[in-house]
Structure formats: C-alpha cells, structure tokens
Amino acid sequence: MNPSDRDATGLLTRPDEFVQLVTPAGERRADAEYDRWVADVDTAALGRLYRDMAIVRRLDAEATALQRQGELGLWPPLAGQEAAQIGSARALRDDDFVFSSYREHAVAWCRGVGPAELLTVWRGSASSGWDPFERRMAVPQIIIGAQALHATGYAMGAAWEGSDAATIGYFGDGATSEGDVNEAFVFAASFDAPVVFFCQNNQWAISEPVGLQSKQPLARRADGFGMPGIRVDGNDVLAVLAATRSALDRARRGEGPTLIEAVTYRLGPHTTADDPKRYRTDEELAEWRERDALARVLSLLAASGVDSDGFEREVADEAGRAAAELRAAVTGIPDPEPMSVFDHVYAEPNSHLERQRDHYARYLAMFDDAAASGAEGSAR
Amino acid sequence: MNPSDRDATGLLTRPDEFVQLVTPAGERRADAEYDRWVADVDTAALGRLYRDMAIVRRLDAEATALQRQGELGLWPPLAGQEAAQIGSARALRDDDFVFSSYREHAVAWCRGVGPAELLTVWRGSASSGWDPFERRMAVPQIIIGAQALHATGYAMGAAWEGSDAATIGYFGDGATSEGDVNEAFVFAASFDAPVVFFCQNNQWAISEPVGLQSKQPLARRADGFGMPGIRVDGNDVLAVLAATRSALDRARRGEGPTLIEAVTYRLGPHTTADDPKRYRTDEELAEWRERDALARVLSLLAASGVDSDGFEREVADEAGRAAAELRAAVTGIPDPEPMSVFDHVYAEPNSHLERQRDHYARYLAMFDDAAASGAEGSAR
C-alpha cells in the first residue's frame, strides 16, 4: 500500500452488516435472534429509554456550555453516543459493575451518579466524583484501554466468589489497538470471565479514523480470541439493549466474555479542546445526523400511537430542569483544601509523606504569620 | 468455568485441521492450494531439507551436552521444531530479514551463523554472537513478543524504501498473549507491512499448555486483525516451506502481513534449567515422537527411490562432524576483557560513563599495584 493513501482509510461502517431492530426511519425490524431479548420492552419502556437519551443529550450540551463559560476545565462530549450508552447501561443489573472511559456520562447517569458527582473531576476539584462501590461504577479511566483489564479481573473475582453478577468494560475504537485491551480478551477467554467488552466505535480516535486502527470490523476481533463478537447499530437503543442483555446473560451463565461493537458516531469534538474541522468533513457529520438515535425512537413511538410531540415536549422540559440542576450543582462543588493535596496517597501511615506534609504546612503557615505580622502576600 | 478445571486445558492440536503435505507415515498428500509453492522441490531438494534438519538436531543435542558439561551457562533446545524452523528459514531470500526469539538455532544455521557465533551468548561471553546485518538476522530476543513489533517496523521501513524484501518474525504460542504481539498485528495490518509472523506453537510456554493462552487455534487470531492466518503441520517441512513461501510472496506483492501457526512440539525441556516431568506426561511425549519431522522425510525419499539408509548414514556422519566443530568452537570463544564491560553503552562519548570507566580502571589497577608491591590478592 502506498502510505500516502492512508488518509483514505475509511470508517468501516457498512450499516447493513450489524444488528438493527429500529431503522433510522423508525421502523421496527424483526430479528430472529435478538427480538426475544427485548420482548418485554413496551411503549412505556421505550419511552423511558427515549427519556434517558434526551436528558443525557441535554446534560451533555449543558456541560459543554459550562466548559465554554469557564466553569469546567475540560469536557468530553458524548453527543451521538446516547443510544450506545443508554441501551447498554439499562441492560445492567444493579449489582453488575462498570469500568468505563472518560466519555460514559450516560452510563454514569444510569448508575445514579448525581450532577455534582459527574462534574467534580472535569472542574478539576478532585480526582474522582463518586463512590465507585455506591454507584457500582469505577473511577473513569483516562489511560486508553487499561480499564478492560480491570473489568476482566473484577469479573474473574466475582466468578470465583460464585456470584452471577456480570462486569462491563467500556472503551473506544482506538482502544482496540492498545495491548491492554487485547490482553484483556486473552485473560477473559482463558478464565471464562463473566465480562462484556463494550466497544463504542464512534469512528474516530481524536483525529484518527477507525480504519487506521483496523481494516476489519472490530467485532470480528472476538472470534480469534475465543469469544463471540456482536456488531450492533450503536444508534439503535433497542438493538444495543438486546445485544447487551444477551451478552450479560451469557456471562451470568458462566459461558464467558462477549465483545460488542456498537457502531456509532461522535457528533461533537473529541473534547472541548478539540477542533474536528481539522480532520473530518461536514458531509460526514450530516450523514450521521441522519442516523440520529432519538428521532427514530420518537417515530416508532408515534407509529405505536403515542402523542410523540407532546411526549417530546414533556421530556424536553424535564431535561431542561435536569440541565438547570447541573448548572446549579457546578458552583456548589467545593474547592479542595490546600493540605488535602497530601490525602489518600497511602492507606496506611507513611513516614516520608508525613514529614513532607509537615514541611508544607509550616511553609503555608509562614504566609499567615507574615500576613499577621503585616507583610503582604509573601512571607518575605 | 470452574477454575480448578484449568489443568485440563488442552493442547489445541487437532492434527487434521492444518496444512499437511507429508503425513507422519511419509505419504505425500495432494493440496490444491499449496502444492504449487513446492513444485520445484525434487528429491535432491528434499534431501537438502532433511540434511538441514538432521544437522541442527545433532547440533542442538551437542549444545545441550555442552551445557551439561559446564561449557555453556544455559541452552534452550529446539528438538522437535526442526521442520518448523528449517522449512520457514529455507523459504527466505538472502535479503529478507529475521527477528527471532531465543530458540531459533535452526533459523540461525540457515542464515549462516557459525558455531562460535551461535554459542557465544549461551556461554555468557558476550551479549550477542553475530553481526545482525551480515546474517540478516537480529540479535535474538528474550523479552517475549517484543521482536514481533521490531519485525513489523523493519518491514514498514523496507516498504517505504520500495524494497521487495520481506521480514519474518518468530515467536511462540505463549507470546501470543503479550500485548506487543497483538499490537504488532495491528500495526502490520494498518500499514500493510511486508512481514510474516511465524508462530511456533510447540504446545507449551514453559509449564503452561497453549490452551491456557487461547481456546482458539492461534492462526484464527489473524482474521480479526485483518490478515490471513495459515495453520500448518509444523513437523512437515514441506508444508511449512509452502506456507511460508506463499506468505512471503504475498508480502513482496505489497499485500501485507500473514500469520502462520506451525503446530509442533518441544520434545526437550524449556531450557536446560527446566524439568518438564513436573508438568507433562510421557504419553504426550511419546505421541509427539510419532509425528517426527525427520522420519517422514526419509520415508518419502525412500518411496521416491532414494537409498534412504545410506543417505541417513551419510548425513549422520556430516552431522557428527558439524557437532565436533561446535564442540571445538566453544572453548575457542574468547573471554571478555574486564574493561569491555563499559563498551558500547553509547554510540557517542558520554561524560558520565567515561568517568565511571576511569574510576573502575583505577580500581582494577590497585590490584596490580598491590600485587607488584607484594601484597596478595587484594589491594588492601
């Protein structure tokens, strides 16, 4: 291959080649294998899925605005990936455990993570926002792919304890190139770990198209490692729910891991620090807006006799209130105490760190003393 | 899975499911796909392959004996893997480049590595035995899997230079669990690198059966990464030659990488420091001896009218002479000069290291001075 063709590396989308239960137009497609996994999803349930997606989309937009206004240091928008995250997270049981990357805000929402908890890290006020055990969701991972191994180990432990709780590990398309993710596949298969690897193929790793990471649909990676791979329309919340439920069920039955590739798209920038115009076209963006996850659910609801306009408005209001809560919460996040910089480095007393802490406390005290003794600002 | 079943993890052999041109009994099997790659191999050529295998088997036994006699610090025997190594190495062109692990002595033999060059490292006399550019074979790799990436990078460079030389990277079944090997697959596929990944599945990674690393035949790993995978009888030198030639040809045509899994067996210990009786049975060993790589070629030669007994004796004598050379060479390997411990850390002058070298030279000089001044042994 002529390396200068590398720009041409495509997005490996082929929408036809994946599990889809609801078309972008909102038609329900029959699927012999996956229908049974969502047989219980009536209009009400479908409405709840829509509600989740609409609210997280609104929260995400609000957080992006908060960053623009300087209330947050950074924000990685999930816009476009609502169905992939809501469909998979709503398939989870309360006692299942989640390991995620930095973008799974909708998953956090489903785990009960509150507004302040969600924004704390991005405001730079603390290095974690919630209690991982209360939310059954680990501290989000920034080192690409590392959490895939954590999910696998957690699942191995759960199995050894005889629990039928499953673990889900979220990562992106780019992450599949990291050794950690592939080693996670090896361990999970070797130990029949009850883990679901949920890969959101949003087509881009910052500026790199998925075709640069792989020429094969990512779900195909699974077979060679000895596990099933499911490729699903990541903008079809029903299909994602079905695929994730089937994979979780397999895990609970002790049959081992599954890799799910949710084909979706990051509509926004990689983070608020990114400018996607430098590496992708408006046409591509427009094409993906056509495949919107929310619109198709509304159409389906309408087809099933729901007053979708009314419902849409109702949910929009609710989302607006949630956004207002988010905005209110951000300023309520307390600034950390200077000396807390030393907290929790170790779980047990540590002579070296205690000495360093004392020294710094004395240093800070100098300024108070100085201030007290009338000098300004500095201790000098 | 009940973890205590893990001992049962099998060897993933299934001899039926691989490319085989010569059966263990020595019958030539027709193969629509691979026959053409060895159409030129007449009895003379087959004899040469037998000769290679017989000689390296003898050299390997001699080196093992030399270790037992204290002439070498360690030796990782190749016994059982002669066909996999000779068949693949004889498929190479002179200007192809080899990256190997510590066990590819037969590959080194094919690259023209001499007896002293081969043993230097194992005698502990130097950290490398030959000129990698003269032999077109890199310094053997001990960090499991690392060389797969080196082979990929070298191949990328060759392609960028417009060369049609190919690169081959050797590693074992255990190595397929390392991130490096999987990342090598990702890079090789992404860049269509002209590299052949040659995995000798000798069923064991020290004491761990291949089934602990993977429940899938290793060649199946290839497809998910976007390259062809070939599973071949690693004890059938003709099949290995054919498979490797086809993969090299694909590389030269610029079509990218191939993964070859050569199903073979390590008849000896992992290294001379290992005791295989602790983890595998005599039955398993006996079963694999039945699939011997040399015997089947002799039978095939006999069937094609060669006086195989005479030929066997003739080659045995030649192998004996080679072994004698090896034994003679080992004692000829010079011990390194004490101060050479500082050589080649850097390619350019380094002020810190030069100072350290000077200090150590003065330190050593003390002993001479002391000796000169009549004190014994120590400078004190």
Place this chain on the structure above:
Amino acid sequence: MTTMTFGKALNAGLRRALATDDKVVLMGEDIGTLGGVFRITDGLKAEFGANRVVDTPLSEAGILGTAVGLAYRGFRPVVEIQFDGFIYPAFDQIVAQVAKLHYRSRGMVRMPITIRVPFAGGIGAAEHHSESPEAYFTHTAGLRVVACSNPADAYVMIQQAIASDDPVLFFEPKRRYHVKGEVDETASLADAKPLGVASVVASGTDVTLVTYGGLVQTARDAAVAAAEDGISIEVIDLRSLAPIDYATVEASVRRTGRLVVTHEAGQQGGVGAELAASVTERCFEFLEAAPVRVTGHDIPYPPAKLERHHLPDLDRILDGVDRVMGRPNSLSGVEA
C-alpha cells in the same frame, strides 16, 4: 533572528531535520492530519508526506517497538508521546530494547530514536497529563535525557537529538509552548552548544540554583527577586539530565558553596537527589550548607485546583534559597 513561540521553534527544527535527512521519520498519535494535539508537527505531513510524518494506531508500545525495527533498517524515528502520562505503556520497549540494543549488539545496531515528550504540569490538565517522568529515564543506562527551556534551545536541541546516534528522551515543558523567543534559523548546528552542555542563564555569587525545563523561567524570576533581598543567585539550566554537565555545576558551586535544585517531579529519587549526591561527592569541602531540594511532593499529580500546592513556584524556590542561606525559612521558622 526570528521571533517565534516555543512550539513553532520545535516545528521549525523538526522541519529542518526532515528536510536534511530523508531517513528521519516522525511517528505518533494524531501528529499527521491534525498536526498533534499541541500542533507541534503542524503542516509537516502535508509537506513531507504520510510516510515521513506518520499517524500511528493508538498504541505506545507499538510506536516504540516499530521505531526499533525502523532503526534496525537505518531510519531515525522521531516519536511523539502525546502526553507524559502515556509513555508508560512503552516503558518496556524503551528500557529493555531502545536503551539496551546498542550494548547488546556490541555496537552493531544503533538506536538513533528521539522520543519527544510534552511534560510536566501547570496547565490545569486532567489526570495523567502533567507527569514528570524524567528520572525513570535518567536511571536507565543507554539513554540520553534532555529538557529544553526556551525557543532558541528547542530549535537547536531537537535537531541535535535527532542527529544523535544514541536514543534521546526529549522533554518539552508544555506549559511554555506559547512563550515567544528569538530563534536563529540560519545558524549551523556545528557551531551550536553541544547537547550535553548546561547553560548558566544568570550569574551570581551566593547560591547556585539548578533546574531544567519549565522551571528555568521561574528560577530566573527567583534570582531577580532574591537580588532585591541582596542575595546573588547563579541560575543553571541543565539542558541535559543524563549525562549531567557536572563541570559547569561544580565550577559554580565551588564559588557559591551553596546548591539549590528544583524540579516538578517528586523528591524521592528525583534528578535532584542525583545532583545533590554527586555535587556533595565532588564539592564536599566547598559546601557551606547541605544542598537543598525544592520539588513537587511525593504524591500522584493532584487535581487541577490543587496543582499550585504541588508545583515549586517563586516563593517555594526562595524559601529553599533561605534554607541554604541559613536565613529564616519554613523549616527554621519565621521571625515575625
């Protein structure tokens, strides 16, 4: 002389290296089409093509491992690690392969690989984006480690690193990328100060203040502030962290009798430990006081709102100067 930012100077240096030697190849995540998240390689892919400026898959071990293979083939790979905190997945390839191959091959295989690392903090970034991992590499035989502190050095040193036949860890203080300075793009490398030589960036007589990278400017500011207090500080920009130019440091300490070292990395086993130990060995009888280290705390890098309580700044450096001068300080106590 042209005025340009630190980042632009690196870009110009890389461009010149690419133009000078067609075996130079840039590799990394997002360095091609995007020009890097810091835009250091901006425009270079368009100018030199996709096989000279290579967007790689998302795998640091893969980048370094393939760079080793490229070096075997005769290339001079210049690798970008997107942020300091992402170098660890490549640690094995760097420490066990890149650093050792020349030795292991008895000098037959060269590893002229340059590893560019935007490093250290001060930009209020998220976790893993503000690490100072340099000491891991100064402790690794076979590697050269350098850190640049200004546009002029950045422009020259990146070219020297690429031209070096030894592997070089090249640390760039990301918080200074936007600082402007004078760069002479016409100067020949031959006349440039060698990569291993330190710079005395401010001369003084009372205290030798040694640092590198992003803190060099802070140290200069400290020297100015101290001058007002009647303390004369000599500031040395190490530039090379391995090997360290002890000739320059020793000459200074023999005159001042006092050493303060400052860096963002933690104290335990940091570059300051090596410097303090070596200077004490070499200048013991000249020392008026024990060398003082002003460093980041021995903690994981804290959240953005706490980083100012982690990083050495003007006041903390001056407190260290007070310590080495035996004046009132955070440890001896302050006289109100």
Place this chain on the structure above:
Amino acid sequence: MTTMTFGKALNAGLRRALATDDKVVLMGEDIGTLGGVFRITDGLKAEFGANRVVDTPLSEAGILGTAVGLAYRGFRPVVEIQFDGFIYPAFDQIVAQVAKLHYRSRGMVRMPITIRVPFAGGIGAAEHHSESPEAYFTHTAGLRVVACSNPADAYVMIQQAIASDDPVLFFEPKRRYHVKGEVDETASLADAKPLGVASVVASGTDVTLVTYGGLVQTARDAAVAAAEDGISIEVIDLRSLAPIDYATVEASVRRTGRLVVTHEAGQQGGVGAELAASVTERCFEFLEAAPVRVTGHDIPYPPAKLERHHLPDLDRILDGVDRVMGRPNSLSGVEA
C-alpha cells in the same frame, strides 16, 4: 525455630497468608503446576486450588491489570513477576493504576497488591534476568518498596506486605534463595518488627554502611574484614526502600559521621542517590566526609562472564570504606 532456605521461608509465608485470608490469591506465570521457576510457590496450588494459586496467560500487563480489578472486588492479589527484567511490560499498570488508584479515588478504592520480584544478579543468568529496577518504584508515589535479605525476614515480611492495604513491591534477592537460616513459624505478626523499620545488623563506630537485599551479607563480610583493619563498621539493612527508615540511618550517621551506601543497581538516580542526598540534608554538620556510593555501573546488565566486574563485592565495598575514611583508595591512589 526451624532451619529453612530463603525460598522455603517465602513459601511458608505465602502458605500462611493463603490460609489466613481467603481473599489472598497468588497469580503469575508458571506459579501453579510448576510451583514457579524458583519453586517459591511449590505445592501451593495443590493445597489451595487453581483459583487461589493461578497460572496466568503470558502477559505481565494482563497480570497486573487483572490484579487491579481483583483488588476492586476485594481480593488481595499476590503477583509473581518471573524475573526482574519482565516487570517493564506491566509498568503502566503499576505506575499509572496500582500506585494512583487509592489517591485517585480519594481513599475509596484500596490496592492491597503485593508484587513479588526475584531481583538482581550474581547467578550468571542470561540477559534481562538480573535487573535491579527498585529505584523506578521508589520514585513512584503511592507504592511501598521493600527488599528482604534473609529467611527470617522473608517469612515475616511477605506476610506483612500481603497484609498491607498499600501496594507493595517486594524484592527478593534471587541469588540468596538457597541460603539457610532460622525461621520462627509460630511467631505472631503482631510482635514482628514493622515493615518500614530498618535493621542494624552489625554495630560499629567509624562508618555506617547501608544496603539491602542480596548485598546485606556482603556488607556484613566487609564489616568483618574491615574490623581486622581496625575499622569499625555499622551495617544497616534498609528492608524498606520506600519509605526509608531515616530515624535509624540518621542515628547511626550522627555517631559515625561517615556513610557508605551500596547496591547493585546503577548509580545515577539509584536508591543510593536519595539516601546520600537525604542524609546530607539531615546530618550535614555531623558528616566527616561526603557519603560514598558503591554501586553497579551505569550500564545495561553485562553478560555472565562480566558480571563480577559490574557488581559491588567485598573489595569494592572496602574501597568505598577507604574512600569515606580518607585512606588510600582507588581514587586517592594507593601507596605501594
């Protein structure tokens, strides 16, 4: 008291830890059926089963990464890295995850992971089998680093490390695995010397000689040899490398006024650098001479036939003692 080898003492300590707490799980390559290449885990899989003593796939990052997940689940993983040189592929999981997760989670997630590393040289091994990587970890905040030097300590310290709620790098000097010593298998951990406290293994008045791991015995021999020369050496076995028990080291140096540190790892940025720098900070006015470091050279580990020219031994330690005592030595020159 029972007489047993260093290796057997570790095996006994691991057995007791497995028996005491069913959340303790051993993981590694070849540690189950084979009992480890050094047989340290011999018999434990048969006794506790395949999900307490786990043969893992061949992947160090995989082992540490799954150990992190197991710790999240409430387990206490005890990981064996087969040889020192194979820890680097796991470096990212250790430095970016294991070390940081307690801090990152504001104390909510504990990482009570013990990482056993047969380390250092002296056994004439092949490349990558004789590394001394301890300084990489002592420079990493969030980790505890210890090294044991004798069977009695090995038996107790491995249990203390496993019981610790902080991650512990546990270095075992492989060249001492076969040394025999007295071990009290009945002693309760409660009465044992804490993990962070150093041992004065020989008392003396002229020089404080500090070391750890495999060189402790060599240092004791040096003390005996020096005594014949009329030099009284106090030998300290650090045991804990992070944090370092400075109380013990300081007390000694204040008496002797002289410090020699020795380790197999390279000098640049080694544990000796931190020790020399810290002791100088804490005891400057007590020092008669600059602290002396006797270390391996700053080179990749050499081939077997050269390792005796790399490793500190009795004579090199004594030369260091001569240096700190101002007696004729390799640097001052010898009087014939």
